[in-house]
Amino acid sequence: xxxxxxxxxxxxxxxxxxxxxxxxxxxxxxxxxxxxxxxxxxxxxxxxxxxxxxxxxxxxxxxxxxxxxxxxxxxxxxxxxxxxxxxxxxxxxxxxxxxxxxxxxxxxxxxxxxxxxxxxxxxxxxxxxxxxxxxxxxxxxxxxxxxxxxxxxxxxxxxxxxxxxxxxxxxxxxxxxxxxxxxxxxxxxxxxxxxxxxxxxxxxxxxxxxxxxxxxxxxxxxxxxxxxxxxxxxxxxxxxxxxxxxxxxxxxxxxxxxxxxxxxxxxxxxxxxxxxxxxxxxxxxxxxxxxxxxxxxxxxxxxxxxxxxxxxxxxxxxxxxxxxxxxxxxxxxxxxxxxxxxxxxxxxxxxxxxxxxxxxxxxxxxxxxxxxxxxxxxxxxxxxxxxxxxxxxxxxxxxxxxxxxxxxxxxxxxxxxxxxxxxxxxxxxxxxxxxxxxxxxxxxxxxxxxxxxxxxxx
Numbered sequence: 001x002x003x004x005x006x007x008x009x010x011x012x013x014x015x016x017x018x019x020x021x022x023x024x025x026x027x028x029x030x031x032x033x034x035x036x037x038x039x040x041x042x043x044x045x046x047x048x049x050x051x052x053x054x055x056x057x058x059x060x061x062x063x064x065x066x067x068x069x070x071x072x073x074x075x076x077x078x079x080x081x082x083x084x085x086x087x088x089x090x091x092x093x094x095x096x097x098x099x100x101x102x103x104x105x106x107x108x109x110x111x112x113x114x115x116x117x118x119x120x121x122x123x124x125x126x127x128x129x130x131x132x133x134x135x136x137x138x139x140x141x142x143x144x145x146x147x148x149x150x151x152x153x154x155x156x157x158x159x160x161x162x163x164x165x166x167x168x169x170x171x172x173x174x175x176x177x178x179x180x181x182x183x184x185x186x187x188x189x190x191x192x193x194x195x196x197x198x199x200x201x202x203x204x205x206x207x208x209x210x211x212x213x214x215x216x217x218x219x220x221x222x223x224x225x226x227x228x229x230x231x232x233x234x235x236x237x238x239x240x241x242x243x244x245x246x247x248x249x250x251x252x253x254x255x256x257x258x259x260x261x262x263x264x265x266x267x268x269x270x271x272x273x274x275x276x277x278x279x280x281x282x283x284x285x286x287x288x289x290x291x292x293x294x295x296x297x298x299x300x301x302x303x304x305x306x307x308x309x310x311x312x313x314x315x316x317x318x319x320x321x322x323x324x325x326x327x328x329x330x331x332x333x334x335x336x337x338x339x340x341x342x343x344x345x346x347x348x349x350x351x352x353x354x355x356x357x358x359x360x361x362x363x364x365x366x367x368x369x370x371x372x373x374x375x376x377x378x379x380x381x382x383x384x385x386x387x388x389x390x391x392x393x394x395x396x397x398x399x400x401x402x403x404x405x406x407x408x409x410x411x412x413x414x415x416x417x418x419x420x421x422x423x424x425x426x427x428x429x430x431x432x433x434x435x436x437x438x439x440x441x442x443x444x445x446x447x448x449x450x451x452x453x454x455x456x457x458x
Contacts, residue, residue: 001159001160001161001219002081002082002159002160002219002301004017004160005018005160005297005301005302006301006302006307006310011310011313011314011317012321014298014314015291015294015295015298015314015317015318018160018162018294018297018298019162019290019291019294019321020162021165021166021167022157022162022166022290022291022293022294023286023287023290023291023294024166024170024290025162025165025166025169025170025290025293026286026287026289026290026293027286027287027290028169028170028173028174035177035180036052036176036180036194036197036198037049037052037053037275037276037279037343037344038343038344039180039181039184039185039194040052040184040191040194041272041276041344041345042346043184043185044131044184044191046268046272046345046347046348047127047128047131047268047272048131048190048191049272049275049276049344049345050128050131050268050271050272050275051127051128051129051130051131051132051134051135051191052132052135052191052194052275053271053272053274053276053278053279054119054122054123054128054259054271054275055118055119055122055124055132055133055135055136055139056135056275057122057251057252057255057256058115058118058119058122058136058252059135059136059139059195059198060248060251060252061107061248061249061252062107062139062143062146062147063146063150063248064244064247064248064249064251065103065107065146065147065245065248066146066147066148066149066150066151066154067150067151067154067241067244067245067247067248068238068241068242068244068245068248069096069100069103069147069148069150069151069237069241070150070151070152070153070154070155070158070241071240071241071243071244071296071379072096072236072237072238072239072240072241072242072379073092073093073095073151073154073155073158073237073241074154074155074157074158074296074297074300075158075240075241075296075300075379075380075382076088076092076233076236076237076240077089077092077155077158077159077220077300078159078160078296078297078299078300078301078304078380079300079301079303079304079380079382080092080220080304081159081220081300081301081304082300082301082302082303082304082305083304083305085304086220086221088233089220089221090220090223091228091230091233092155092220093155093213093222093223093224093226093228094223094226094227094228095228095230095233095234096151096152096155096228096237097148097225097226097227097228098227098228098229098234099234099238100147100148100151101227103147104143104144104147107140107143107147108140108141108143108144111136111137111140111143112137112140112141115133115136115137115140116129116133118136119132119133119136121256122255122256123256123259123260123262123263123271125263128268128271131190134190134191134192134195135192135194135195136195138192138195138196138199139198139199141199142198142199142202142203144206145199145202145203145205146202148206148209149172149202149203149205149206149209150202150205152205152206152209152210152212152213153165153169153205153209156168156209156212156218157293157294157296158296158297158300159218159219159297160297160298160301161219162293162294164212168205168208168209168212169205171204171205171208172201172202172203172204172205172208173201174201175197175201176197176198176200176201176202177197177201179193179196179197179200179201180193180197183196183197184197210224239384239385240379240382240384241384242384242387242388243375243378243379243384243387243388243390243391244375244379246387246388246391246392247375247391250391250392250394250395250396251395253395253396253400254395254399254400255278257399257400257404258274258415258419259271259274261403261404261407261414261415262274262412262415264407265407265411265412265414265415266411266412269348270412272345273341273345273348273350273354274415276341276344277341277357277358279344280340280341280362281361281362281365284329284330284332284362285326285329285365285368285372287322287325287326287329288322288325288368288369288372289372291321291322291325291372292372292373292375292376295314295315295318295373295376295377295380296376296379296380298314299311299314299315299376299377299380299381300381303380303381303382308441311381311441312438312441315373315377315434318373319369319370319373322369322372322373323366323369326365326366326368326369327365327366329365330362330363330365330366333359333362333365334359334362334363337355337358337359338350338355341358353413357412357413357416358416360416360417360420361416361419363420364419364420364424364427367424367427367428368423368427369427370427370428370430370431370434371390371394371423371426371427373430373434374386374387374390374430374431374433374434375387375390375391375430377434377437378437381441383437386433386437390426390429390430390433393429394422394426395422398421398422398425398426399418399419399422402417402418402421402422403415403418403419405418406418
């Protein structure tokens with residue numbers, strides 16, 4: 001696969017060969033998220049969906065940690081494969097194991113001690129709090145599963161083996177979906193059943209990952225049971241993976257702001273509605289998130305091999321395709337807003353204001369590829385700082401102040417105005433940063449890059 005990424009002259013062929021299985025894997029993941037919402041909303045109730053929606057950003061923090069661990073490891077591995085750095089390849093998995101264990105120990109302690117306070121912080125009261133806290137505590141118990149499971153899946157993607165990673169994730173997600181039916185419908189476990197189904201699905205992903213790395217299929221030395229303590233490499237892994245975690249942390253902060261503002265200016269029904277809207281937004285963007293995962297090894301491996309023109313061409317090719325896909329998804333969501341929302345809120349009659357807010361929120365979809373590509377590109381060339389700046393700017397600099405001001409003027413509607421405006425502005429900023437970085441990516445004589453942004457040594 002490395003030779004195909006480096007040598008295939010048709011970059012569109014490279015893009016689709018890696019993107020299609022990656023997209024399928026992400027779509028399966030998104031369908032699973034949607035089905036979780038459908039099962040909870042239909043068989044437990046709208047308040048249960050609202051409670052799970054409140055705690056879901058907190059629960060997904062573990063996926064953010066897995067993205068940090070795996071994303072950093074995948075970036076190191078891709079560059080090392082391209083540059084034929086065998087020593088670095090040898091260290092990647094043991095260092096990832098060490099980081100996973102340390103992070104799991106810390107987050108489980110915090111989660112078990114403060115789950116109730118965290119759900120209250122998100123705006124949970126009464127029944128919403130009960131449902132949200134019950135769901136979150138079960139997820140915390142299985143914290144190692146999403147952290148290591150997603151991490152190892154991303155490392156496999158970092159090799160360029162998207163199909164292998166997709167199959168593993170698909171089997172885990174299929175397990176989750178089946179167990180949602182068993183636990184919620186047949187056994188009547190409610191939101192706790194949804195949480196245990198999620199843990200079981202990620203356990204399957206972990207087992208499949210262990211089996212893969214213990215075999216002779218990987219393209220590098222794995223040492224799957226080893227721990228690594230090279231401080232320099234460990235810090236580099238964390239720095240390169242940090243943008244993924246910052247995005248997830250900022251998402252929690254954003255959701256905290258959203259739910260608290262809506263709880264202040266609206267009610268439980270408004271919380272349930274925006275919880276459904278966020279799920280749909282996430283599912284609609286899944287194809288390009290899958291393409292982000294495919295872009296990472298293409299950029300990283302070609303960058304490691306000093307094929308800088310090929311890096312530039314890859315980014316352009318992906319941007320055109322991703323914009324077309326999200327533009328199509330945007331049109332579908334606008335036309336079929338009511339039936340799509342009704343899958344999670346089946347007994348709801350939507351007001352004109354709700355539908356208008358939903359459509360406005362979704363209108364940011366066509367410009368999202370710019371920020372998605374930037375967040376992927378910078379760590380892939382060894383520059384985590386630029387991606388960190390973008391991730392922080394989206395929520396801290398733009399969204400939180402905008403949401404507070406807009407909600408004070410337009411109440412619940414103002415939250416949606418802030419969501420749309422933030423996504424639009426940060427996409428434009430991302431596009432400008434990416435354009436500057438690509439123009440600076442000029443090949444020198446030899447094996448160095450004449451640029452301040454990007455670089456394996458960062």
